[in-house]
Amino acid sequence: MSGNAQWSDLMPRVISALVMASIGLIVILTGGWLFTLAIAMIAGAMTWEVMRMFMAPKAISHGVLCGFAVFLSALLPSILVLPILGAAVFVSAAHIERDKGVFIGFSLWVLLACFGFILLRHEAALTWMLWLVLIVIGTDIAGYFAGRILGGPKFWPAISPKKTWSGTVAGWAVSAIVGVIFIGPTGTGFGLVVVSVVLSFSSQMGDIAESAIKRRMGVKDSSNLIPGHGGFLDRFDGMMGASVVFALFWVIGLLSSGAS
Template sequence: MSPAAGPGGSAQMADLGPRLLSGLVMAGLGLGMVAIGGLPLAVFVAAAVGLMVWELARMCGSGEAGLLAGVAGVSSLLAMLLPEGWGVPFLILPAFIGISRLDHRKMSFAIFAVLILLAGFGLVHVRGDFGPAWMAWLILVVVVTDVFGYFAGRLIGGPKFWPKISPKKTWSGTVAGWIGAALTGWAAIAILGGGSEVIGLSIGLSMASQLGDIAESALKRRAGVKDSSNLIPGHGGLFDRFDGMLGATVLFLMVEQVVGFPPAPWG
């Protein structure tokens, strides 16, 4: 009997073990790097950036995905290690090289490549400027958004958000993600301090993470692929797992100076 033919969806059960194992490995590596920080975290993030750009280049039809991944990884590391003003050009450089090398989907590659490098830079920036606890808060906002959205979408269902692009995403799951993010922000205030604006910021980051997920889904639809790659057993590609982090981290970089992070309590 094939896995797909078993009662209750045996194929999904057969995939559960590798999915859980790879998820635990990713979580362990991520938490370890967050705790260590510094150069090890920068190298780890730069390697992840390179892999995601490799997946992006392949979805955009590039035969030189390895070259673009190497350029992105090195550029990402330089942007993190150099003084910030000198590092900025390296966040953009891989997009220009990709445009010159690709025959199709040039702007899709350029936009996503810049977002990936900005997100990698932003994660290291959060860890260096605000410490591991606030970095954990940012990651948890994205994770809780995804978990609340997953279960609410399946338990409540209802109208679809954008069925042509993301057939499984519902409005109930979308709003549940915002609620989960608000609760995460409330918990962060209780544990780490800060004003009530942390809750609003958490909801905004949740929305940005959902947009990141939708944007990658749209790219995959155009490329005609289900997953960005098969790098992670049971999960697909690295880009599939971190598309939400891209949106949330880029938004955080944009607003953290405006709101004066972490926000002070009123009064």
């Protein structure tokens, strides 16, 4: 691959990333219903992309249904969350002819991760959300540049041929630095560095999981909604992987005990 071709997607990626980061920062800082609505809309867009990848009809209407289910789940008692999200997924799954079990599992992961992100924004201090976002963004950026500059052995070539061990380890290193920076603001100890690396790995596994689905369905990107990044699933797969593990840590009290 020539030098120019290697970096041909850099400019659209940077522009799209700056726009998304600016909007995302405003939404995260504002919180409340704006944050809930934004995540519900993203959940709907990602469900639409999943439906398209599985070549299902009425993808838009089911994307709206699943987005509304996430928004509704944020308003109702927690005992109703899984039934509501599950019902939306199973209604959509009725139109899936191939790999229905894979579709159900993947779609539930998408919706639960989105709901978990909403829950954590409402329950956790803002500092924790910024920490999580910086880990995911740092992992992605470090992996992108280290993988292209250093190259080397592939991390999981059968599923994601572009990912390298150098990029993977670079993501862990950057997340560890983020963890060190946030020890003081979160009131935790050195264990936060370890958790940061775990979340970095979870982010990478979220990316790998989506890559596996795309390879199985024979598509390159989940959509072309975001220039240089593909679709919302392509952009937020890492965030979903990390947010699920973050929510688990939060629920068991591993992180919430240090919240301020």
